Amino acid sequence: MAEDVNTFAGGVLDRAGALRRDASWVAARLADPASRALVVARDGVFLAGADEGPLRPALAPLPPDPVEPVLLGLEPGGAAVFAVDGGEGPDGSTLTGLRDAAARLDPAAAGLVAHATAMLNWHRRHRHCANCGTRTVTGEGGYVRTCPECGASHHPRTDPVVIMLVTDGDRVLLGRQPSWPAGRYSALAGFVEPGETLEAAVAREVLEESGVTVADARYVSSQPWPFPASLMLGFTAVYTGGEAVAADGELDDARWFTREELAAAVAGEGELRVPPPVAIARRLIDAWLAERI
Structure with a gap:
């Protein structure tokens, strides 16, 4: 991408x-x-x-x-x-x-x-054993914590998060959280649940957050996000139906934006604010505007 x-x-x-x-x-x-x-x-x-x-x-x-x-x-x-x-x-x-x-x-x-x-x-x-509560000790250069009481080994975990740019021709679906600055919108995102494929997580999160259905989820790229330990998995997905609304209470708004509106936002013009370049959401937007995805 x-x-x-x-x-x-x-x-x-x-x-x-x-x-x-x-x-x-x-x-x-x-x-x-x-x-x-x-x-x-x-x-x-x-x-x-x-x-x-x-x-x-x-x-x-x-x-x-x-x-x-x-x-x-x-x-x-x-x-x-x-x-x-x-x-x-x-x-x-x-x-x-x-x-x-x-x-x-x-x-x-x-x-x-x-x-x-x-x-x-x-x-x-994770200083204490999740199995018995005993204080653990580190090993392997810090990549394992072992319980001296029950012998359980604990390894670093990364939480997978799908983040997707939903497209419908020359428009994309973005959402905003209530805590964000005025005018800020970003790609929809959510944690992958146990037993779930990435593609299924894309469809579920989009539906839960916006009431929209999608298909053709395609992986683009990934980004470590150490706040505290996520791995952002960037996707595109194609709109198939439904009216965009803030559906599950997590978002303050979900709406469509045109290519022209996004291009203006990237240039710092207009009322729409998009994420900064350090965020994979912005990389997805930039790549879509450049027709690389």
Whole structure:
């Protein structure tokens, strides 16, 4: 679909999936002075850069005795990069909200900070065993938490979300949530339910949110969305019937917009506001306007 990479989808580190299972190898990386750390807090990530210019992850030497560091991967030169939860960033860095910073990060940097944020979000929410409640311990470089009491292993989870641009000739269906700024509309979206295909989720969510039926759901691209741990799965779908209304109480409005209205919104004209370029919803809109999908 897109001619460039979706925001947060440009990670380039070697995740070292086989090597990180070796505890001695991970320990050696933690002791290696070439290894570096990215400090992540609940409110954001420590980044460096000019006030209005590009930002970059503020990587620094690992702190002494880091608590439950997560191996993000190996750089092309072989140096390990870890994520550390909490603490202070290096001199010259600023704690920055990831949503605010996304547009100022290059694809590799955005992928790195999204990976770190998603992993530490998972660790914060899964410190105790879901089976027996005992405090768990980390292993495999932070990619498993094991219960010392019952032996259960817990692995990071990603929540799949379908997000779809519903088309009907030269118009598309968008919706708005009550909490959004005035005039903001976006593609319809919703979580995939257990035992459900992606195509079925597209049809169900569109019907539930807007009262419209669709067919021919087609996958376009995906985007990690670490708020806290979603994977956005972008689709197009073709309108087959029904009147667009805000049907399930989640949306404040659902309505059709013409190609001309969307083009004006992308140009910053008119009353309609579309999502920023960091969102896959905007990438779908841009691709549709360019007739790439």
